[in-house]
Amino acid sequence: MTKGTQADVNPDLKKERLKCNFNIQEVTFIIDGGKDKTLQRKKIEDVALNIAASIDEVPEECLNLKERYDNAVRKSCVYSNIVKNELLEITGLEALGSPGLRRTADAFFKDVSPFMLHLGMFVPTIIGQCTPEQQAHWLPKALEMQIIGAYAQTELGHGTFIRGLETTATYDPATEEFVLHSPTLTSTKWWAGGLGNTANHCIVVAQLYTKGQCHGTHPFIVPIRDLDTHEPFPGVKVGDVGIRMGFNTADNGFLRFNQYRIPRENMMMKNAKVMKDGTYVKVARHEKLTYGTMVFVRVTLVMEAAFNLAKAATIAVRYSAVRRQSQPKPGEPEPQILDYPTQQHKLFICIATAHALQLTGLWLWRTFEAVLADMRKGDTDSLPELHALSSCLKAVSTSDSAALIEQCRFACGGHGYMLSSNLPLLYSFVTATRTYEGDYTVLLLQTARFLVKAWEQAESGKVLTPTVAYLACAAAKEKVVWSDSVDGMIRSFQAVAAGKIAACAENIKRLTKTGTSLEDAWQLSTVRLVAASEAHCRAMICQAYWHEVTRLTASCSASVKIVMEQLATLYLVYWALETTGDLLRYSTICESELNKLQLKYEELLALIRPNAVGLVDAFDFRDEILHSTLGAYDGRVYERLMEEALKSPLNETSVQSSFHKYIRPLAKGKL
Numbered sequence: 163m164t165k166g167t168q169a170d171v172n173p174d175l176k177k178e179r180l181k182c183n184f185n186i187q188e189v190t191f192i193i194d195g196g197k198d199k200t201l202q203r204k205k206i207e208d209v210a211l212n213i214a215a216s217i218d219e220v221p222e223e224c225l226n227l228k229e230r231y232d233n234a235v236r237k238s239c240v241y242s243n244i245v246k247n248e249l250l251e252i253t254g255l256e257a258l259g260s261p262g263l264r265r266t267a268d269a270f271f272k273d274v275s276p277f278m279l280h281l282g283m284f285v286p287t288i289i290g291q292c293t294p295e296q297q298a299h300w301l302p303k304a305l306e307m308q309i310i311g312a313y314a315q316t317e318l319g320h321g322t323f324i325r326g327l328e329t330t331a332t333y334d335p336a337t338e339e340f341v342l343h344s345p346t347l348t349s350t351k352w353w354a355g356g357l358g359n360t361a362n363h364c365i366v367v368a369q370l371y372t373k374g375q376c377h378g379t380h381p382f383i384v385p386i387r388d389l390d391t392h393e394p395f396p397g398v399k400v401g402d403v404g405i406r407m408g409f410n411t412a413d414n415g416f417l418r419f420n421q422y423r424i425p426r427e428n429m430m431m432k433n434a435k436v437m438k439d440g441t442y443v444k445v446a447r448h449e450k451l452t453y454g455t456m457v458f459v460r461v462t463l464v465m466e467a468a469f470n471l472a473k474a475a476t477i478a479v480r481y482s483a484v485r486r487q488s489q490p491k492p493g494e495p496e497p498q499i500l501d502y503p504t505q506q507h508k509l510f511i512c513i514a515t516a517h518a519l520q521l522t523g524l525w526l527w528r529t530f531e532a533v534l535a536d537m538r539k540g541d542t543d544s545l546p547e548l549h550a551l552s553s554c555l556k557a558v559s560t561s562d563s564a565a566l567i568e569q570c571r572f573a574c575g576g577h578g579y580m581l582s583s584n585l586p587l588l589y590s591f592v593t594a595t596r597t598y599e600g601d602y603t604v605l606l607l608q609t610a611r612f613l614v615k616a617w618e619q620a621e622s623g624k625v626l627t628p629t630v631a632y633l634a635c636a637a638a639k640e641k642v643v644w645s646d647s648v649d650g651m652i653r654s655f656q657a658v659a660a661g662k663i664a665a666c667a668e669n670i671k672r673l674t675k676t677g678t679s680l681e682d683a684w685q686l687s688t689v690r691l692v693a694a695s696e697a698h699c700r701a702m703i704c705q706a707y708w709h710e711v712t713r714l715t716a717s718c719s720a721s722v723k724i725v726m727e728q729l730a731t732l733y734l735v736y737w738a739l740e741t742t743g744d745l746l747r748y749s750t751i752c753e754s755e756l757n758k759l760q761l762k763y764e765e766l767l768a769l770i771r772p773n774a775v776g777l778v779d780a781f782d783f784r785d786e787i788l789h790s791t792l793g794a795y796d797g798r799v800y801e802r803l804m805e806e807a808l809k810s811p812l813n814e815t816s817v818q819s820s821f822h823k824y825i826r827p828l829a830k831g832k833l
């Protein structure tokens with residue numbers, strides 16, 4: 163946070179901060195995952211942002227496409243030196259996933275670094291898919307930035323359906339090499355971040371053929387460009403996929419192979435090997451371990467969703483405290499727009515959702531680490547549950563985050579539409595997360611597979627894994643008794659999920675009994691399956707969020723406990739009101755209880771109102787990271803809007819050349 167002097171702060175924001183009745187720092191510690199994490203983050207920010215302050219002379223958005231890319235590469239090089247020389251010193255390899263690194267990256271790049279996928283997927287795949295010997299070879303080079311990598315899985319013709327990928331890697335025992343080939347246009351690798359112009363290496367997911375047999379998709383490390391000249395090697399065709407809605411500095415690329423050879427050792431061999439003579443040896447105990455990087459990234463994307471939403475909420479809440487509009491009471495001053503209950507309705511759910519996703523994300527991360535520890539001992543029993551969990555949480559968190567960031571933009575009126583508010587760019591960045599690393603619907607259907615199986619287990623009285631244990635109680639198929647206590651609301655959300663899962667299972671059973679194949683019965687039920695999966699995910703977020711708030715505030719000051727519980731209750735009540743149809747169907751809730759719930763929601767908005775600015779201050783974003791005229795700590799909104807407007811290239815001269823070329827001749831009838 164760039165606090166400046168108090169005298170510089172907008173008077174309304176100053177008053178808001180005086181109203182705040184809880185210890186902001188305590189909340190920051192909770193959100194970061196502990197005081198030590200906050201201190202480490204701040205240390206990283208201090209080191210990195212000293213340099214970031216002077217990194218851009220011209221606003222990124224005023225550059226043309228090519229200049230923007232070149233500028234992003236320049237900044238990536240500066241930043242990777244900081245990561246290598248300073249940040250890794252502070253935390254070791256852990257720095258790669260640390261909030262400090264994530265935040266400081268945003269100070270350097272308003273859009274995205276073309277190196278993002280190198281750190282975000284290339285390095286994690288080396289760690290997750292290589293043998294120790296391969297890691298010893300590749301990892302130091304990657305961390306030292308001697309090589310820069312991308313992750314090329316998706317093709318022009320297939321992204322979701324990995325088994326349908328067409329790129330082939332055929333083993334040639336005579337030379338002990340794999341021959342990579344793109345047999346069709348649709349087999350062209352497409353979308354990989356960093357691939358178009360930046361990367362010199364690439365992880366390629368291809369169908370493995372050896373001894374005339376296909377063994378399915380496997381990952382390979384493929385050198386694609388000469389390290390000195392950067393020219394693509396013969397047999398490699400690589401380029402940029404074209405202009406996108408966002409991610410325009412991420413360098414998303416395409417890649418084609420023409421009988422291109424790589425050494426046998428470049429197959430990532432932790433989970434499967436090809437011996438010198440071409441014998442295929444499966445090492446992994448679980449079929450889907452080659453999908454490991456995707457699970458890892460899905461887990462991290464939940465906190466990524468929280469992080470971006472927290473930024474948008476900070477911008478919109480601070481702006482709403484500064485902005486005054488309309489005159490609901492004649493003769494009185496215009497109120498701060500934050501005083502309108504409708505504005506509170508738009509914004510407080512954003513703060514609450516950012517908390518819900520962050521605390522659920524931290525819990526998911528711990529679950530991921532526990533599953534990883536089991537897998538290191540050879541036990542993969544909890545992998546299906548982790549896959550189900552990470553799939554639905556990735557889907558719902560990214561979708562909620564994108565929708566609410568757009569809501570924050572709406573909440574800022576016309577000024578929210580300015581690029582300098584940073585809300586449009588934030589939205590275009592986050593809306594992509596709903597698609598990449600597994601599309602929303604597709605991932606919810608993956609979770610649904612797990613849920614339907616769990617339901618069948620519940621019906622037959624089997625012991626259920628923790629995240630679906632609630633299905634055991636629901637097997638009685640009676641409506642749950644509604645209560646507006648927190649536990650009562652969570653029980654009702656679970657009853658809704660259970661009821662929807664049961665209805666799907668029954669529908670599939672009914673259809674198959676009347677002669678429909680299981681595959682068709684599944685397809686015919688997918689609209690309901692997605693809804694069941696969403697309901698399960700919402701119930702899980704509510705439970706995890708409340709559980710974490712209770713646990714983490716146990717030793718906090720009373721006022722922090724109160725405000726954290728108010729927000730969590732708001733989240734539950736909001737979702738109860740959003741899903742009243744479901745509650746009427748699966749619980750005993752009635753009209754009068756719905757009215758009571760609405761009142762409770764409005765009371766919560768009023769209770770949270772005095773702490774709203776304090777709550778977004780607790781996200782602790784420095785101005786360099788927010789990049790927003792509307793959201794800076796000092797609230798000098800109008801001054802900043804004017805300053806940024808004056809930086810527009812269209813203000814460099816008072817008359818544009820197009821006037822003399824076109825407008826004047828047009829007026830004179832000479833065009």
Ligand SMILES: CCCCCCCC/C=C\CCCCCCCCCCCC(=O)SCCNC(=O)CCNC(=O)[C@H](O)C(C)(C)COP(=O)(O)OP(=O)(O)OC[C@H]1O[C@@H](n2cnc3c(N)ncnc32)[C@H](O)[C@@H]1OP(=O)(O)O
Nearest residue numbers: 242267275277278282322323324450453549598599600611
């Ligand atoms: C110095 C540098 C500066 C830079 C600094 C940067 C700092 C950081 C800045 C920002 C950070 C941002 C963080 C983000 C970084 C990452 C960006 C990522 C960009 C995007 C990358 C991509 O998109 S990569 C491509 C991803 N692609 C997908 O996700 C494809 C989705 N499809 C699938 O996953 C699968 O095809 C499928 C799951 C949908 C189906 O698979 P399949 O057909 O094989 O299986 P089935 O449906 O038949 O199911 C069979 C069986 O398997 C189970 N299963 C499926 N998947 C898994 C799994 N992963 N794990 C375990 N089990 C699995 C499935 O449930 C079935 O089980 P049953 O028991 O039979 O039911």
Ligand SMILES: Cc1cc2nc3c(=O)[nH]c(=O)nc-3n(C[C@H](O)[C@H](O)[C@H](O)COP(=O)(O)OP(=O)(O)OC[C@H]3O[C@@H](n4cnc5c(N)ncnc54)[C@H](O)[C@@H]3O)c2cc1C
Nearest residue numbers: 313314315316320321322353354355594597598599600603
């Ligand atoms: C910004 C960005 C960055 C990316 N970066 C990378 C990268 O670095 N590396 C990489 O390999 N890939 C990358 N991708 C690709 C990304 O992973 C895929 O786009 C994503 O997995 C979705 O696949 P698709 O594009 O094939 O969509 P499709 O699967 O074609 O989806 C289109 C529609 O069909 C529906 N659909 C598809 N299958 C089913 C089904 N079985 N049941 C019901 N509905 C279905 C979907 O819900 C969706 O509505 C990136 C994408 C974007 C947008």
